[in-house]
Amino acid sequence: MARINITRKIYSYRSHAIVVATQRRLLFIIGGTGVGAAAVLMALLADHAQRLFRDLIDLFPLSALAITPAGFAVSALLARTVFPNAGGSGIPQVVAARDLPDPALREQLVSLRGASGKIIVMTFGLLCGASTGREGPTVQVGAAVMHAAGRLVPERQRGLLLAGGAAGVAAAFNTPLAGIVFGIEELSRAFETRTSGLTLGAIIAAGLTALALVGNYTYFGSTGATLPLGRAWLAVPVCAVIGGLAGGLFSRVVLLVLRDLPARGSALVRYPVLLAALCGLGVALCGFLGHGSVHGTGYEEARAIIHGTGEIGPDFAPLKFVATVLSSVSGIPGGLFAPSLAVGAGLGADLALIFDTIPVGALALIGMVSYLTGVLQAPITSFVIVSEMTENHAMIIPLMVSAVIADATSKLVCREGLYHALAAPMVARLAPRSKTD
Known part of the structure; x- marks a missing residue:
């Protein structure tokens, strides 16, 4: 009789384990589908907002001097009052949420309310001329969707946030490999074998949803740019060093304004709405x-720039750099990926004036990887995402080399990774509550 009871208990335990495992996989599929749908929605809203703003300034070029500062002020006010924790790119919020042990505290950083506010205010910022992207915010929205889906079953592990953020990158750029690498290298800074398969499932679900809604596409279009082995490779270290230094400088300035000055009680950050308006004015002047x-x-x-289909002036890269710095330190919701890639492409185009025998498209790709690596200090993510979004396999090796050099160069200017450095104050602000509760 005792043996029968033990057998029944073992069978019951195995059945429960199978049910839980099935629920977990279903959860990641449902959540991934939601992330893919959210990414498509954000892409459509962002494109429409930019189009409306550009139509306006085409008719009234000076109107941005009033609209952009006012829009920045309203966006900053909304991000601080109506939708707390919705400011910035959203990736630091996901990193911080993963570091918090209390699910209730994580909810403050990756709630559906915050995700909704992220979409609304991000779109409004682009409608007013901000130099921001939508891909970073998709990470926070993806993590929030996956976190909310976790309520359907008893599944609240940090792997949900990792999977949601990685799926957000994959769906936003249509780059599933980059989504996996981003989750490993940037969000977790480690490989989590416990959730790797489920993360992959979420990325697949998000990618399939995006494909079903908008079809298959390459983010920047396919390019056959190559870099012949020989003297042309001299451009790789030159571009990598410049991109790494510029990206490190970007991160250093952002950390100074968003982390260091508030910690010192600087008067500059006591009036965040005014600061945002002044940043908006600077962006309008750059525009x-x-x-x-x-x-x-x-x-x-x-x-x-990549395809050589338009006339982009040599002042594009420095002006885009300044406009993105101002947009980032203003505190309004918006990401860094797309603007950083644009700055890098402009950097490569400028170097084509020196290396005039090298195709501009090849220099643009090297510049994109170099500058993005300098900003993120995530070299693998940077070269994978650029190579995947352009379907260019011939440039893999030079892109790898440029990423390694740019990463080392960036650390000479800014020793900390941007997203994790911005996440630390969030954890410090919320963690004491979990200790006293």
Whole structure:
């Protein structure tokens, strides 16, 4: 009789384990589908908002001097009052949420309310001419969707946030491999074998959803740019060093304004709405000098540089750099990926004036990887995402080399990874509550 009871208990335990495992896999599929749908929605809203703003400044070029500062002020106010924790790119919030042990505290950083606010205010910022992207915010929205889906079953592990964020990158860029690498290298800074298969399932579900809604596409279009072995490779370390230094400088300035000055109680950050308005004015001036090219994500400009289909002036890269710095330190919701890729492409185009025998498209790809690596200090993510979004396998080796050099160079200017450095104050602010509760 005792043996029968033991057998029944073993059978019951195995049955329960199978049910839980099935629920977990179903959860990641449902959540991944939601992330894919959210990514498509954000892409459509972002494109429409940018188009409306550019139509307006085409008719009234000076209107940005009023609209952009006012829009930045309203966006900053909404991000601080109506939708707390919705400011910035959203990736630091996901990193911080993964570091918090209390699910209730994580909810503050990756709630559906915050995700909704992220979409609304991000779109409003682009409508007012911000130099921001939508891909970073998709990470926070993806993590929030997956976190909410976790309520359907008893599944609240941090792997949900990792899977949601990785699926967000994959769906936003249509780059599933980059989504996996981003989850490993940037969100977790480690490989979590316990959730790797489920993360892959979420990425597949998100990618299939995006494909079903908008079809298959390559983010920047396929390019056959190559870099012949020989003297042309001299451009790789030159571009990598410049991109790494510029990206490190970007991160250092952002950390100074968003982390260091508040910690010192600086008067500059006591009036965040005013600071946002002043940043908006700076972005409007950059846009006026750049004839409107620096507003928005920079996707069209980067694509034009890669394929040589448009006239982009040599001042595009520095103006886009300044506009993105101002947009980032203003505190309004918006990401860094697309603007950083645009700055890198502009950097490569400028170097074509020196290396005039090398195809501009090849230099643009190297510049994109170099600058993005300098900003993120995530070299594998940077070269994987650029090679995958352009379907260019011939440039893999030079892109790898440029990523390694740019990463080392960036650390000379900024020793910390941007997203994790911005996440630390969030954890410090919320963690004491979990200790006292």
